[in-house]
Amino acid sequence: xxxxxxxxxxxxxxxxxxxxxxxxxxxxxxxxxxxxxxxxxxxxxxxxxxxxxxxxxxxxxxxxxxxxxxxxxxxxxxxxxxxxxxxxxxxxxxxxxxxxxxxxxxxxxxxxxxxxxxxxxxxxxxx
Amino acid sequence: xxxxxxxxxxxxxxxxxxxxxxxxxxxxxxxxxxxxxxxxxxxxxxxxxxxxxxxxxxxxxxxxxxxxxxxxxxxxxxxxxxxxxxxxxxxxxxxxxxxxxxxxxxxx
Numbered sequence: 001x002x003x004x005x006x007x008x009x010x011x012x013x014x015x016x017x018x019x020x021x022x023x024x025x026x027x028x029x030x031x032x033x034x035x036x037x038x039x040x041x042x043x044x045x046x047x048x049x050x051x052x053x054x055x056x057x058x059x060x061x062x063x064x065x066x067x068x069x070x071x072x073x074x075x076x077x078x079x080x081x082x083x084x085x086x087x088x089x090x091x092x093x094x095x096x097x098x099x100x101x102x103x104x105x106x107x108x109x110x111x112x113x114x115x116x117x118x119x120x121x122x123x124x125x126x127x
Numbered sequence: 128x129x130x131x132x133x134x135x136x137x138x139x140x141x142x143x144x145x146x147x148x149x150x151x152x153x154x155x156x157x158x159x160x161x162x163x164x165x166x167x168x169x170x171x172x173x174x175x176x177x178x179x180x181x182x183x184x185x186x187x188x189x190x191x192x193x194x195x196x197x198x199x200x201x202x203x204x205x206x207x208x209x210x211x212x213x214x215x216x217x218x219x220x221x222x223x224x225x226x227x228x229x230x231x232x233x234x235x
Contacts, residue, residue, distance in 0.1 A: 035224075037171075044214065044226055044227070044228050044229045045163075045165075045171065045214055045216075045226040045229075046226070047216075047223055047224040047225070047226065050222065050224070059221075059222040059223075060222070061222070061223050062223070095170055095171075100176075112176070112218065113159075113218035113221060113224060114161035114173065114176050114216060114218050115161075115163075115171070115173060115216075116173050116176070116182065117173075118170035118171055118172070119170060120169075120170055121170055
């Protein structure tokens with residue numbers, strides 16, 4: 001069974017930093033692209049960052065670009081989110097999520113960027 | 128950025144009845160559209176991907192349709208465990224990946 005377990009959340013003052021971790025198990029972590037998605041209290045889902053399986057490509061939402069850094073350690077089956085210069089509007093539950101692996105049809109490779117597994121989330125409060 | 132708009136915001140349905148949820152994209156996303164279910168205090172769960180393919184373990188009463196800019200999620204006969212918030216997400220035009228604002232399905 002796939003497990004994604006986030007940790008590292010807490011209460012921090014505006015301008016502070018936190019580092020979130022996501023421990024993965026039950027699948028070959030190094031073969032999967034990973035994401036961070038957050039949800040502010042009472043609000044909807046917001047994608048914030050992506051990292052490729054090979055750790056070569058990263059993307060960020062504009063709301064966090066320049067302040068957050070996604071990384072991974074495939075040897076430790078772990079995903080990270082370094083969050084700097086935190087703001088009150090960064091207050092949210094932060095979910096680690098997995099994207100399904102690509103499928104290969106002959107010479108064509110199809111990539112998929114939905115989330116087929118989610119952790120339970122870790123809460124970040126900036127106040 | 129591709130904006131995803133879901134309607135209605137809230138849907139009141141009696142158990143056993145059907146429900147149809149809508150998701151519209153501001154530009155074509157082809158069939159690169161996923162649906163998620165989220166119950167209170169829980170993470171989202173993948174229901175549908177590629178607009179109409181059910182994820183592993185999802186009951187047949189859930190079905191998705193559409194392509195381009197208009198999509199629907201249909202629940203054929205609501206069970207008690209289906210009352211939740213449902214989100215659509217496009218993964219065709221990104222970054223950023225974008226979600227709709229959600230539809231809350233509540234007990235009538």
